[in-house]
Amino acid sequence: MLEARRKWSWAFAAALLSLVVVWRAESAIGVNWGSVSFHRLKPSAVVDLMKDNKISKVKLFDADPDSLRALMGSGIQVMVGIPNEMLAALSSSTDASDLWVRQNVSRYMVKNGADIRYIAVGNEPFLTSYSGQFQSYVMPTLLNLQQSLAKVNLAGYVKLVVPCNADAYESSLPSQGAFRPELTQIMTQVVSFLYSNGSPFVVNIYPFLSLYGSSDFPQDYAFFEGTSHPVTDGSNVYSNAFDGNFDTLVAALSKLGYGQMPIIIGEVGWPTDGAINANLTAARVFNQGLINHVLSNRGTPLRPGAPPVDIYIFSLLDERAKSTLPGNFERHWGIFSFDGQAKYPLNLGLGSTGLKNARNIEYLPSRWCVAKPSGDLSDVANHMKLACSVADCTTLTYGGSCNGIGARGNISYAFNSYYQLQMQNERSCDFDGLGMVTFQDPSVGECRFLVGVTDTTSRPRSRYSTSSSSCYQLNRRWIIVWMLISWGAWGFVM
Numbered sequence: 460m461l462e463a464r465r466k467w468s469w470a471f472a473a474a475l476l477s478l479v480v481v482w483r484a485e486s487a488i489g490v491n492w493g494s495v496s497f498h499r500l501k502p503s504a505v506v507d508l509m510k511d512n513k514i515s516k517v518k519l520f521d522a523d524p525d526s527l528r529a530l531m532g533s534g535i536q537v538m539v540g541i542p543n544e545m546l547a548a549l550s551s552s553t554d555a556s557d558l559w560v561r562q563n564v565s566r567y568m569v570k571n572g573a574d575i576r577y578i579a580v581g582n583e584p585f586l587t588s589y590s591g592q593f594q595s596y597v598m599p600t601l602l603n604l605q606q607s608l609a610k611v612n613l614a615g616y617v618k619l620v621v622p623c624n625a626d627a628y629e630s631s632l633p634s635q636g637a638f639r640p641e642l643t644q645i646m647t648q649v650v651s652f653l654y655s656n657g658s659p660f661v662v663n664i665y666p667f668l669s670l671y672g673s674s675d676f677p678q679d680y681a682f683f684e685g686t687s688h689p690v691t692d693g694s695n696v697y698s699n700a701f702d703g704n705f706d707t708l709v710a711a712l713s714k715l716g717y718g719q720m721p722i723i724i725g726e727v728g729w730p731t732d733g734a735i736n737a738n739l740t741a742a743r744v745f746n747q748g749l750i751n752h753v754l755s756n757r758g759t760p761l762r763p764g765a766p767p768v769d770i771y772i773f774s775l776l777d778e779r780a781k782s783t784l785p786g787n788f789e790r791h792w793g794i795f796s797f798d799g800q801a802k803y804p805l806n807l808g809l810g811s812t813g814l815k816n817a818r819n820i821e822y823l824p825s826r827w828c829v830a831k832p833s834g835d836l837s838d839v840a841n842h843m844k845l846a847c848s849v850a851d852c853t854t855l856t857y858g859g860s861c862n863g864i865g866a867r868g869n870i871s872y873a874f875n876s877y878y879q880l881q882m883q884n885e886r887s888c889d890f891d892g893l894g895m896v897t898f899q900d901p902s903v904g905e906c907r908f909l910v911g912v913t914d915t916t917s918r919p920r921s922r923y924s925t926s927s928s929s930c931y932q933l934n935r936r937w938i939i940v941w942m943l944i945s946w947g948a949w950g951f952v953m
Contacts, residue, residue: 488750488807489516489536490775490794491726494523497780497851497880498797498912500817502529505776508799508817509535513809518725518771520582522563530573538577538620538771539563541600543584543593550599553606560607564617575617578604579725583624583663585642597621598648605656618658621649622725625664625704628711632692633703633761636710643715650717659768662708663726666700667745670736671786678736683748695760701727701749706761721768728773728794731802733787735858739905743803746772746794754808779851787853798822798912821913828878828888829871831895836870842890843873850876854906861906871901872908879911 506529518538567573584593608614630636638646666681677688690697697703729745730737758765777793799817854861874894881887888894902908
């Protein structure tokens, strides 16, 4: 019996070692692909954009059929998502989980089909603001889905994960990291399940939100170029918030007995507009620093030479129909603008030195709606309010790229945003005679007056739909920002 146990232990250790080798061999830079946009590009154009940029991994927030069909045969590895509000049904019925797997996974995993590698069970279901609302559903959903995957012979290929926000753990120093006391039991169960099934731990880390939410947060600590405010933790010194946050999670996992658990960064990025510190330069410096840091294989003090398995940049494209409750920056996370045009130079480390723009995008005619030069704009406030309540005017706010174009420029921008959203309908540029159509691009510097795309599927999904995981994603970001402001904290929870 003892000899048998030894043989089993060696076999198990060898299996784990081979698993680690596989994890490291497949490490990559991926992207999050959201679709809450007024002008939504055709999914096929987005897939071509990823292929042209050699992006091999993509994370979706749902299991959108159009996106999955477009991904079939692309060779891109996919993480599909299950919104939090679906967990109750999936946790209570194996029939429901069987149906979900058939409709959203196995039907696409055919010859030359979609390469679905992960199913994200919920989106940050343990977030403090949810007050345990989804907590009891997570484990039953994982168990049901694992059975459902086994029934279609996919349990060994498609891995279940649970994307967590960094507020699931806490500490004053990385080495003291621990999951929140009320989560200890459920996190032990979840992590044990994930580990036993060869799944990684997925976490979302946002140094930008730490900087945005606290005036005490050292700006240079959010980036990767060194800091005058390092954090010393015993013999370890942290020069950036990302490493500190990551190692806080490592310590929390270690306390549960899973210190070697593979970790994936499900979301990380920097917005380009809509707030102070949200600009093209900062986004480029952060994202390039992040990519270089991860691909250098330096790792972190608690995991030297072992960077995250993968990182998914948030996000691929701007989503300019998202709620602005967390902040106006929420619509500007993309490394590409809504039309697939690169915002700034970025080397993804994937064999290309820069980003390649989307091809064959069908735009509306090159014309814009602006305020009449001779018009009396004294009563324009209601028109602007209407236009901006429907279209996106977030670049006009303090810290935005169009904040300095003057009053008449602000009015023109609002008029044009509405006009493009209405597919350049002639009447949508009237505004009681205050608007006019021009064929001269009114863009000024970095303030870009947009022209819409002609894609007929370019209407946004409802920002208030209970079936959209994006609503939960937006709400939790707002709550995180609010908590940071309230606490005045900037440590390692973001």
